Amino acid sequence: MGEHDNAKAVLDAVRDSVPRLRENGLEADERRWIPEENIDLLDKAGVFGLAVPRRFGGLDLPLADQVAVLTEIARGCGSTSWACVAWVSTAWMATLYPDQTQEEIFGSGSVRVSGAFTPTGKAVPVEGGYRLTGKWRFNTGCRGAHWDLLAALVEHPDGEEEEVFALVPMSDLTIEDDWHVSGAAGTGSSSTSAQDLFVPAHRVLTGEYALGDGAPGRTPTAKGREYSMISYVVAASVATYIGMAKGALEVFLERLPGRGLAYTNWTDQRQHPLTQHRVALAANKIAAAEALSAGYVELLQRRADAGEQPTVEERAAVRGQAGTAIQLVKEAVQDLQTLAGASALSKYLPFQRYYRDLLALTTHGLMSPDMGLEVHGRVLVGLDPETPFL
Known part of the structure; x- marks a missing residue:
């Protein structure tokens, strides 16, 4: 095919x-x-x-x-x-x-790789590789992953520290039972840990190469797949927020026919102008978020197809537009939640799960709307973005 x-x-x-x-x-x-x-x-x-x-x-x-x-x-x-x-x-x-x-x-053609990108581990150089020790929180998907990509710091003889990323079989790590949260609980984002684990040198990449052009001499991926790393991760992540909002709107509308408004004379909530207004606004906020996403995805693909990396301004715009898209779908689901009624709080109904999970994931450091907008805003007003996460 x-x-x-x-x-x-x-x-x-x-x-x-x-x-x-x-x-x-x-x-x-x-x-x-x-x-x-x-x-x-x-x-x-x-x-x-x-x-x-x-x-x-x-x-x-x-x-x-x-x-x-x-x-x-x-x-x-x-x-x-x-x-x-x-x-x-x-x-x-x-x-x-x-x-x-x-x-x-990639031996099987299908693989699940998790990652923890805060450098809360230490990598000590030894013959043939490194000894890795550390604990990494918020390791989404670790319980179902084959491999884990872990950030760590290497201390050089002159005292300088360098960030590296080590790829480790998940079977070599300890997974802790410490994921007890009120939202996005199903992500299983537990902590993983390692103690004096040997990692061969070819499975350790410096931050310079990870955030740049990759390891020297590697076989390039197919044309059009050399994306800017942070922009790529951000673009992929926003999909979850938009999808949850679409699901929330869908199940909200499924429950609406024949539903009255308690303690009022309204026997069909669909007839209430406030419901009509907020449903339309929610749908349009989701559509606007999808349009923003489609715009920067097209930009990233165009750059990759041309064998180019996005400019600093473009990468900052991806952060800001992604943040705006997340803010829009957050507002859309919050608006629907005010109309959903007390019955929608039931844990057996999916609406409250979309609502809780979406709000929980807006606190993610890289995906927080406020953080993305700050980076974009700094560049728009002519300042340095002051972050490597572009």
Whole structure:
């Protein structure tokens, strides 16, 4: 099949899985990790090959197709989509490593790679590699991952510290049972830890190469897949927020017919002008967020197709526009929540899960609307962005 046919096949299979993903939401919440059924359904759909190079049997689809699939997953379950964002985007990051590493990671053509990018570990150089020790919090998807990409600091003899990223088999790490949260519980974002773990040199990449052009001498990925790392991760992540908002609107509208307004004379909430106004505004905020997303995804793809990296201004705009898209869908779901009534608070109904999960994920450091807008605003007024996360 061609690229377009592959993308359609994955999207159609995921779309067929949405009702089941939604039904499994309560179980994901209560066990604090998505059910194996969700992983199996998406594995069969081809989701875990989205960013795997074709030379290893992967699909290696363009960013827009990846975003479409991740959005559709979130329409069923936000936690499942967030785990998939981690697995797919970090698998793409593995293409920045030397060929030897890629052969280890991508051997099956379908792989789940988690990551923790705050350097809360230490890497000590030894013969042939490094000794890795540390603990990494918020490690989304670690319970279902094959590999983990972990940030650590190397202290050089002159006292300077350098950030590196180590790829480690998940089986070599300890996963702690410390994910007890009020939102996005199903993401299973537990802590992982290592103690004096040997990591061979070819599986350790410096921050300079990770945030730049990748390891020297590696086989490049297919034309049009050399995205700017932070922009790529941000674009993929926004898909989860938009998908959750679409799911929330969908289940809200499903419950609306025949529903009255308690303690009023309104027997059909659909007839109330405030409901009509807020539903329309919510739908349009979601559509506006999708348009913003489509705009910067197209920009990133155009740059990648030309073999170019986005400018600082463009990368800052991705941060700001992504933040705006997240703010818009957050407001949309908050508006719907004010109309949903007390019955929507039931843990057996999916609306409250979309609401809680979306609000929880807006606190993510990289994806916080305020942080993205600050970076964009600094560049717009002529200041240095003062962050490497572009």
